[in-house]
């Protein structure tokens with residue numbers, strides 16, 4: 001099984017971080033992984049995105065043009081990536097910020113009010129984790145526990161006081177999916 | 182009988198290719214004497230530049246690297262960073278150092294690179310046949326300033342010693358002349374001071390030598406030496422421009 | 431097996447160099463390779479090494495000349511415009527036979543171009559770029575692990591032949607992260623163990639590293655001696671990878687990240703029953719002509735895919751020698767040939783609909799082909 005995932009949002013929403021987290025978790029599970037960022041002036045202010053591949057097989061191309069799942073955290077990213085999803089693909093939509101309706105009909109859409117949930121958990125900064133929790137729960141590309149374990153490896157030590165909040169946000173995102181979001 | 186004057190050990194017993202009356206030879210000789218006196222011949226690496234002195238390694242008996250035009254200070258930086266206890270010097274003309282290599286010399290000084298630079302200012306491009314140099318005097322005729330250097334279109338001569346003496350990283354900067362025995366003696370003393378600056382790890386050192394180019398100036402050797410005294414020294418005053426006191430870094 | 435870590439390509443390059451015994455780095459910032467100098471600035475002092483930010487790429491490559499000539503193992507990196515500035519220095523390094531490793535994380539040109547990945551410096555790297563009859567030994571790795579492994583090889587090959595080696599990556603390889611493990615560490619060499627290095631004559635014969643030989647006979651002899659060395663490199667160092675060669679009739683030819691895109695396209699095509707193989711040069715100079723000889727008897731066509739308007743394809747044609755058709759597909763400036771687009775070209779090639787290379791240029795100019 002090969003998961004080709006795109007994560008997209010504004011610069012500053014922590015898109016690259018959740019991409020790294022998922023990649024790291026996949027690696028620790030012994031899967032083949034790759035992480036490819038969009039880079040350049042885009043990263044500051046505009047949309048930022050990264051492509052993560054998690055697979056049981058050797059990864060051919062790290063470039064993802066036909067994602068099997070997508071996290072979309074802002075409006076511009078929706079416009080950019082929602083059409084690219086493969087039929088039957090999964091779209092995790094941050095419904096706190098993206099007020100649109102899917103007109104394709106052939107994909108699964110999970111509307112997650114990530115910013116609102118994150119605020120309840122403690123800070124809107126962890127909205128990215130809420131989305132990642134939802135994606136991991138819905139795709140089973142890695143175990144949620146692997147992602148939680150990866151937190152302290154990927155997040156810089158000086159922010160380790162925030163680990164519990166990040167963990168809670170991941171779990172909240174996952175539980176929303178289990179509850180049928 | 183006791184020998185009181187002989188060829189320095191660091192100077193090879195080879196006839197140079199320099200023109201009659203050119204002071205590159207004198208600069209080589211005092212360089213070799215300083216190397217001998219400091220006892221550093223076995224632990225020195227020279228960097229030859231591009232210009233008439235490109236073959237300096239044929240005459241000075243130390244390890245040498247030959248650098249691209251203007252890049253000698255960068256090459257010397259590379260050597261010195263690998264071999265911090267080895268004495269490293271460059272030997273550069275005014276076209277090499279002040280024109281094409283202006284960035285390299287300025288930044289080697291800014292980094293306080295612990296190297297010694299021997300800078301031959303003959304106000305002209307010697308090797309390529311007498312074209313304008315950044316140090317060419319106002320009104321001076323060269324093959325590319327046939328009417329004499331016109332500041333309005335060709336700018337003014339660059340005073341390298343003064344310029345570099347404003348740089349924090351520079352530890353010793355002096356200008357000397359090679360036009361007569363008294364000045365040659367002073368030049369040698371300055372050069373020795375520059376090398377000692379390096380030995381003491383004080384930072385960047387440079388000695389500018391006002392030098393003759395009778396061939397491209399169109400003068401006899403004697404006239405050329407007189408020309409240095411009368412025309413060059415007023416524009417390029419002699420002296421020490423920077424002497425950093427105090428401890429090694 | 432060593433520990434597997436997740437690392438960005440640019441950082442892995444730096445770490446690999448340090449573990450391969452490199453303690454000197456000279457650089458100048460340029461996107462998309464800034465993580466290399468940044469990594470070296472942090473790591474080198476920790477291991478007793480030296481990092482210098484030069485005033486320009488021109489100065490940086492000449493610092494490499496000095497340091498390499500003084501017997502050290504030296505790394506330098508940049509991206510396309512900076513590598514252009516280094517061409518003078520590279521020519522001098524080859525002329526004076528000073529070893530070093532140069533990394534080019536290619537971005538789109540010409541001129542300032544863009545900062546997205548590209549492969550348009552292939553000609554510059556493999557055919558010259560600077561003046562004179564010289565050769566760089568050029569590797570085009572296609573994964574971070576391969577880039578790390580090649581870094582170790584690059585230093586030993588550079589020193590074996592006393593010649594600069596270039597690792598030709600692209601922005602993508604530099605920016606992406608993959609799991610990687612590092613080979614065992616090699617200690618840095620003692621400069622004084624190299625008989626040719628200028629470390630001070632210690633009372634013996636003075637050594638000289640120079641590229642000026644004004645005597646025509648002498649320079650001619652020097653050049654032919656260099657050529658003799660390059661022939662040896664061709665015989666001993668060429669590297670390539672062949673996939674699905676057992677039954678393949680159609681071949682994709684690509685290097686670096688493009689080879690990975692082609693691998694994905696190959697898998698898609700094979701699912702459709704098309705017998706596609708992948709010929710991946712690992713050394714770009716020397717170019718693996720031998721690999722073509724091996725597959726030519728049953729090859730019905732070659733499709734060369736590059737992030738350029740067609741550079742390596744010229745070497746492919748020289749290697750195929752007209753014995754099979756050669757097709758080309760390329761995008762530039764950060765636009766990347768994606769697997770599905772490559773698949774379409776494979777189908778066209780197989781069905782006889784692919785344009786010849788000359789047609790291709792005409793039709794691109796006419797806006798027909800995207």
Ligand SMILES: Cc1ncc(C[n+]2csc(CCOP(=O)(O)OP(=O)(O)O)c2C)c(N)n1
Pocket residue numbers: 231232233234250273274275276277278301303305306307308309314
């Ligand atoms: C890149 C490059 N440009 C030009 C030259 C040609 N060139 C050789 S020597 C020289 C001028 C040297 O003049 P200077 O540094 O004043 O030394 P001099 O010959 O007067 O001692 C020039 C322009 C070169 N070798 N390389």
